[in-house]
Amino acid sequence: MSVLAYTENWDGKFKKLSYELVSYAKAIAENLNTETVVASIGAVEEEELKKLGNYGADKVVAAKDEKLKNLANQPYAKTLAQIAEKENATVLVFAHNFTGKAVAPRVSVKLKAGLAAGVTEPPSSYDPFIIKRKVFTNKAFANVKINSDKKILTLFQNSFEIKETENKASIEEFTPELTDADFRTEVKEVNKVTGKILLTDAEIVVSGGRGMKGPEKWENLEKLAEVLGAATACSRPVSDEGWRPHEEHVGQTGKIVAPNLYIALGISGAIQHLGGVSSSKTIVAINTDKDAPIFESADYGIVGDVHKVLPQLIEAIKEVKAEG
Amino acid sequence: MKILLCISNVPDTTTKIRFKDDNKEFDASGVQWIINPWDELALTRALELKEGSGGKIEKISVALVGDKSTEPTIRKALAIGADDAFRIDSEPKDSYYVANQLKELAKDFDIVMCGIESADYTSSAVGGMLSEMLEWPSVSSVSSLEIEGDEVKIRREIDGGQEVVSAELPFVAIVQKGIALEPRIPAMRGIMMARKKPLNVVEPIQADVLTAYESFELPPPKADVKLVDEENVKELVELLKNEAKAI
Ligand SMILES: Cc1cc2nc3c(=O)[nH]c(=O)nc-3n(C[C@H](O)[C@H](O)[C@H](O)COP(=O)(O)OP(=O)(O)OC[C@H]3O[C@@H](n4cnc5c(N)ncnc54)[C@H](O)[C@@H]3O)c2cc1C
Numbered sequence: 001m002s003v004l005a006y007t008e009n010w011d012g013k014f015k016k017l018s019y020e021l022v023s024y025a026k027a028i029a030e031n032l033n034t035e036t037v038v039a040s041i042g043a044v045e046e047e048e049l050k051k052l053g054n055y056g057a058d059k060v061v062a063a064k065d066e067k068l069k070n071l072a073n074q075p076y077a078k079t080l081a082q083i084a085e086k087e088n089a090t091v092l093v094f095a096h097n098f099t100g101k102a103v104a105p106r107v108s109v110k111l112k113a114g115l116a117a118g119v120t121e122p123p124s125s126y127d128p129f130i131i132k133r134k135v136f137t138n139k140a141f142a143n144v145k146i147n148s149d150k151k152i153l154t155l156f157q158n159s160f161e162i163k164e165t166e167n168k169a170s171i172e173e174f175t176p177e178l179t180d181a182d183f184r185t186e187v188k189e190v191n192k193v194t195g196k197i198l199l200t201d202a203e204i205v206v207s208g209g210r211g212m213k214g215p216e217k218w219e220n221l222e223k224l225a226e227v228l229g230a231a232t233a234c235s236r237p238v239s240d241e242g243w244r245p246h247e248e249h250v251g252q253t254g255k256i257v258a259p260n261l262y263i264a265l266g267i268s269g270a271i272q273h274l275g276g277v278s279s280s281k282t283i284v285a286i287n288t289d290k291d292a293p294i295f296e297s298a299d300y301g302i303v304g305d306v307h308k309v310l311p312q313l314i315e316a317i318k319e320v321k322a323e324g
Numbered sequence: 325m326k327i328l329l330c331i332s333n334v335p336d337t338t339t340k341i342r343f344k345d346d347n348k349e350f351d352a353s354g355v356q357w358i359i360n361p362w363d364e365l366a367l368t369r370a371l372e373l374k375e376g377s378g379g380k381i382e383k384i385s386v387a388l389v390g391d392k393s394t395e396p397t398i399r400k401a402l403a404i405g406a407d408d409a410f411r412i413d414s415e416p417k418d419s420y421y422v423a424n425q426l427k428e429l430a431k432d433f434d435i436v437m438c439g440i441e442s443a444d445y446t447s448s449a450v451g452g453m454l455s456e457m458l459e460w461p462s463v464s465s466v467s468s469l470e471i472e473g474d475e476v477k478i479r480r481e482i483d484g485g486q487e488v489v490s491a492e493l494p495f496v497a498i499v500q501k502g503i504a505l506e507p508r509i510p511a512m513r514g515i516m517m518a519r520k521k522p523l524n525v526v527e528p529i530q531a532d533v534l535t536a537y538e539s540f541e542l543p544p545p546k547a548d549v550k551l552v553d554e555e556n557v558k559e560l561v562e563l564l565k566n567e568a569k570a571i
Contacts, residue, residue: 010484071482073452073462096448097483101440102464102498105452108420114534115419117447130538137443139341141541148534154448184461184495188477189488198484204571228571246467246502247481252337252443253361253501261570272337278543282568284560285549295549300563304554312557317571320561 002037002059003029004089006080007052008071008099009044011192015201017095017157019055024160025093026056027122032091037061039083039174041068041076046171053169055162061087063174070187071099077106079176084111086174089150096154097200104154113150120159137252137275156279157200158258199248202231204261205280207250209235209273211266211287211306215243220310221265227317233257235267251276265306269294286310325377325471325493327370328433329386330426330450331363331401332416333394334443343540350444350540359397361507362439364404366497368504370437371405373471381471383407385433389416389425395523402518403510409521414528419445423453424531430458434493435476440465440500451498461495467502 005025007018022038029036038057040049042064049060063079080103084092092107094100096118108115118134120141128145134156135142199205206225208218218232225232232248239249250257252275262280266287267273274297277283285298286306295301302309335341336356344351359367367386374381386401387410388394398409412425430436436458438451455462467486468479478489478497491497510518552560564570 008483070487073455073464077456098465098481099483101448102452102462105419105447105449106456106462108449108534109423109453109456112532112534115447115449116535117449132541135445135540136335136339136341137337137446139542140343141543142445143538143541145536145538146534147536184492185463186490187487188490190482190485191487192485200483240505249501261564261568275337282564282570284564295551297546298549299547299568300560301549301551302554302557302560303551309554309557313561316558316561319558320565320571 001032002035002087002089003032003091003093004037004039004084004087005093006039006103008095009040009042009048012044013048014051016162017097017201018052019162020158020160021093021095021155022052022055022057023163024122024155026163026165028091028093031122031126035059037087037089039063039080041079043069049171050167050169053167054164056165057169060169060171061174062171063176065176065178067178067183070190071102072183072185072187073102073106074184075178075182076103077110078178078182081107081110082176083174092150092152094152094154096156100154104152108152111150112148113152114146114148115152116144116146117154118156119153120156138256138278139275156258193247197229197231199231199233199250199255199257202257202259204228204230204263205233205257205259206230206263206265207233207235207267208238208244208265209267210237212238213266217307218244220307220314224263224310224314224317227314227321235273264294264298265310267294268292269297325381325434326383326385326432327373327381327435327437328430329363329367329370329384329401329406330436330438330454331367331386331388331397332360332439332442332444333357333388333390333397334360337361337443341542347539347541357394357397359401360439360442362441362500364507365504366437366439366499367401367404367406368508369469369499371508372504373469377471385410387412387426387429389414389422391415398523399518400510402521402523403514404508405514407521409523410526411523412526412528417533418535419447419449419453421531421533423450423457425528426450426454427457428529429526430454436494436496438496438498440498451496455496458496461491462498463489463491463495464498466497466499469497469499469503
């Protein structure tokens with residue numbers, strides 16, 4: 001028996017998200033009194049693979065097939081199902097991100113394993129297997145029971161604390177059995193975002209709404225993001241109007257983020273917007289309208305004009321940072 | 325070429341979520357039901373593709389797993405422009421069950437489109453499960469889809485960037501924001517025509533259900549916001565540093 005986590009890599013490197021997944025899988029494995037196995041796909045150096053052991057991986061299984069360089073849903077799912085069978089995994093853990101959403105449902109069918117998507121904590125009970133997950137676009141939680149022998153979970157980002165452990169990981173290479181029929185999609189072009197903090201990785205997100213008043217008024221918002229080491233985001237109308245790129249759109253129909261700090265500038269706090277940001281640990285709102293719904297979800301707020309507040313905020317943060 | 329849209333019937337996005345029977349069930353009283361927003365965008369894109377295909381795309385169908393109460397949502401999809409519809413007459417018990425119900429129907433199509441998630445149980449699973457049951461390729465988080473000759477050119481979002489992907493037919497496209505700009509609104513003529521379009525009711529097949537909802541919870545109420553005077557921005561920064569430990 002084992003608990004298997006799949007950690008994707010970014011140009012051969014793991015991220016905080018990867019370690020969060022391993023820590024989470026480890027917590028479940030401890031409860032089940034079993035091993036934590038981590039699967040990796042693609043070219044990752046031994047030294048990087050070994051790092052997964054710092055967070056509880058007992059064994060790392062690395063599939064390095066050149067054809068698996070880019071994410072392809074079908075062969076990735078097949079590879080992971082083969083690893084799961086070889087390791088006799090009873091619980092599989094994925095991230096609740098684009099990759100997890102692409103692959104986990106396919107693996108679920110291959111293994112006939114019930115899927116609980118968007119979980120935020122370990123199961124509340126193992127027999128029966130009951131786990132809490134987000135539903136209704138993050139407006140509520142459900143306690144879902146998985147009835148199949150094997151279970152698949154996708155973990156909502158930033159919901160489980162990373163724990164370091166003594167490194168006991170062994171590393172093993174794995175050659176998946178794949179045929180040409182598994183490769184019926186072809187990646188023609190990859191455009192990676194570089195030199196910017198990714199919205200979904202960011203500890204702090206600075207976000208602008210229609211109250212910013214126009215695309216030419218983003219300079220101070222960007223400056224604030226820079227002094228905080230934050231990623232920038234926006235509300236839907238802002239991206240619809242083309243003031244900001246679509247990748248920045250957060251909310252129910254955009255990206256879901258859960259940073260430590262979310263700063264909403266000139267955002268009214270519509271229910272669809274909150275669906276994508278309400279899991280943030282601390283929310284700050286700056287808005288001229290004291291009755292704006294965003295203040296009901298915010299922890300801290302200033303009722304005022306964002307363009308008057310921003311320069312002062314930047315200065316005050318610089319001062320605090322300088323104090324250390 | 326034929327395209328199938330798998331749609332789901334979900335509470336309007338402004339719905340205040342409530343539960344009943346000791347939090348065992350979703351309280352649907354007073355809820356407005358709509359086509360899941362991503363599915364509506366997918367349908368819009370499918371119609372654009374058909375219109376630009378010079379007759380190459382013969383038909384756009386929609387399929388929904390649900391009881392009779394979902395028919396207004398299906399009629400709306402027909403009014404927007406789908407040619408015909410299938411309602412598989414069953415409760416959508418879980419993603420695995422729903423994907424099984426759609427499988428037989430999907431086999432007759434070249435492209436199956438699903439939304440990246442449904443606004444109710446938000447599992448992001450039906451499209452992926454369906455593709456695996458069909459043993460078809462799937463491309464997920466699709467933000468644009470073009471058909472050039474026999475090739476399908478897709479833009480998909482990945483964690484940390486974008487990819488351009490080509491896919492062989494048949495395949496499943498799991499779509500998200502960007503696939504179409506705005507959902508198409510049914511015109512009067514569309515609404516009239518929708519009444520005459522075929523809405524086929526299909527008996528469900530026997531299929532397993534792997535998960536069950538035991539109970540629901542709402543997030544704990546949030547403490548009141550702490551307001552700081554706009555002349556005193558420094559205080560906000562102090563609070564963020566010392567109290568929230570967020571910076
Ligand atoms: C199906 C559906 C899905 C949706 N999905 C999303 C989604 O994913 N994400 C999303 O964001 N929205 C989404 N929306 C849209 C949502 O309903 C709101 O329309 C949108 O979030 C509002 O954006 P906003 O807050 O930027 O603009 P507004 O609602 O116009 O708010 C602007 C705010 O700025 C304030 N303001 C004005 N001037 C200033 C100033 N000088 N200083 C400070 N404050 C100022 C105003 O008081 C106001 O509160 C969706 C809608 C639907 C129907």
